[in-house]
Amino acid sequence: MNRIRPTLLALALAAAFPAWAQTNAELLKELQALRERVNELEKKLQQAQPPGGQWGMTPQQAAEFNRIAVKTEALQDNFEDQGYKGLKITGWAEAAYIWNRNQKRAGFQFLNQQEDGYYYDTSYIGAVNLTLTKETDSGTIWKLSLMPNRSPGAVVDTKSIVDEASVSVPLTDLQTRLIAGQIPDWSGYEYMPPTLNPFITHNLLFDFTLPTTYTGVGLDLTRGKWWIRAMLANVNENIVQAKSREPVLVYRADYERGEFSGWGFAGLHGKTANYNCVDQACSKTMTHLFEVDGWYTRGDLTLGGQIGFGMQKKGAIIPDADGNFRDSRWWGVSGMAGWNFTPRLQGLVRVDYLNNAKNGGGLFGYNGYWTAIADGEASTTDYGDWRNGIGPDANLGCYPDPTVDGCSRGANRYALSLGLKYLFNEHTTLKAEYRLDRADRPVFYDVGSDSYKKLNHLLGASVVVAF
Incomplete structure (x- = not known):
């Protein structure tokens, strides 16, 4: 505590009240008396302090306090030396029950492998995630996110458990960053993790028109209300094959209008894998993707599209x-609305449409079904994906003659999802969903009747626990 010197106090009083001006002798006398009074008060304060030197503590308590302080500093130094400073660990798990009418399948699914393919009734449902995020004093962010069997990496090669493995390094400032590594696709209004996706399943555009992962290097920029990311990357592959040397340009920009709404767009331009091709020279062909999305949340209402x-x-x-x-050419639209009946209970509806009629159909990553031409085997199932509902009319017999009337027209897809989401507690969410999938061609295989239908039904329930 700073003490006001008596001389300064006296001078201030004299300056403030000139009418009280006194002779030098009188002023010096009063200053001496004031100094003696201050010295007397300081002596009393020193006498009132406890012998241990710590206010309100006995000598034993003071010693214990010092011991705790030393131990705390040692623990803090050890915490930093072990690399725990700036480390954050999060995770979630989703156990789900799915009933699929045409598949005649009903049961729990959890940590099942992706080796049988990606379907709208499996996608990332029934996954577990563990994420480690480390931020250094310089602002560099390192992130490793693991998902056994159900990760985006597993969608690509059926084996990887990596969801994301990336670094973000500040360049000129924290708003201008270099990003590199394996990063999940950032397109669309719907997120992959069940902690962020209000439904159990995903919309048609998410499942069938968007990439899975990017592996490469790029920039991450924040400028006011804008957040912009762009990369030169391999798409859906961690290493390119021989005779492949052109990286793909991927990007996303988000604009936050205010507290309640925002919009963004994302795109992809470059050569990506084409499963129609059976020779190395044709393993990749030019692809262009572009989408615009937006969101609005205020009060009990949530909208996305x-x-x-x-x-x-x-x-x-x-x-x-x-x-x-x-x-192949396609376009689609998806819209979602949610309403909170109570702070814990939310009702949901989502409507999707995917126009895929051009040249018998074909979507991003969904081609290569015409394998009978390459291997010479006659099969009526080699020109479509009859579980996801992608391709021409399955009853036309397009193999071996693709010129059959109607074979050049693919199926347009629709999906309606109704859901409930209940926040059981801070870390646990319960979900339920009914989904109707329909197409304007019979492209859903019914395993019970051994026939193709225009629609399918799905029921789902799940519990999501996060920390």
């Missing part, structure tokens, strides 16, 4: 009469 477009050269399912693959 997305519209997307895409094409891939030689990516259509049905070839022409000469056996040459044609270009």
Whole structure:
């Protein structure tokens, strides 16, 4: 505590009240008396202090306090030396029950592998995640997110448990960053983790028109209300194959209008895997994807939506009469609305439409079904995905003659989802969903009747626990 010197106090009083001016002798006398009074008060304060030197403590208590202080500093030093400073560990787990009418399948699914393919009734449902995020004093962020069997990495190669493995390094400031590594796709209004996705399943655009992961390097910029990311990357592969040397440009920009709403767009331009091709020279063809999405949340109302477009050269399912693959083209729209009946209970509805009629169909990563031409085996199931409902009319017999009337037209897809989400406690969420999938062609295989239908029904329930 700073003490006001008596001389300064006296001078201030004299300056403030000149009418009280006194002779020098009188002033010096009063200053001496004031100094003696201050010295007397300081002596009394020193006498009132306890012998241990710590206010309110006995000598034993003071010693214990010092011991705790030393131990705390040692623990803090050890915490930093072991690398725990700036480390955050989070995770979640989702156990789900799914009933699929056409598949005649009902049961729990949890940590099942992706090796049988990606379907709208499995996708990332029934996964476990553990995420470690480390931020250094310089602002560099290192992130490792693991998901056994159900990760985006497993969608790509059926084995990887990595969801994300990335670094973010500040360049000129914290708002200008270099990003690198494996990063999950950032397109659309719907997120992959069940902690962020209000439904159990995902919308049609999420499942069938968007990439899975990016592996590469890029920039992450924050400028006012704008957040912009762009990368040169491999798409859905951690290493490119021989005779492949062109990286793909991927990007996303978000604009937050205010506290309650925002919008964004994302795109992909470059050569990506084309499963129609059986020779190395044609393993990748030019692909263009672009989508715009937005969100609004205020009070009890939540809204989200997305519209997307895409094409891939030689990516259509049905070839022409000469056996040459044609270009695939598609567009789609998805919209979601949620209403909180109570602070814990939310009702949900989502509507999707996917136009995929061009050249027998064909979506991003969903081609290569016309394998009978390459292996010479006659099969009526080699020109479509009859579980997801992608391709032409399955009853037309497009193999071996793709020129059959109607084979050049793919199925347009619809999906309606109704859901409930209940926040049981801070860390636990319960979900229920009914979903109707429909197409304008019979493209859903019914395993019970051994026939193809235009629609399918799904029921789902799940519990999501996060920390």
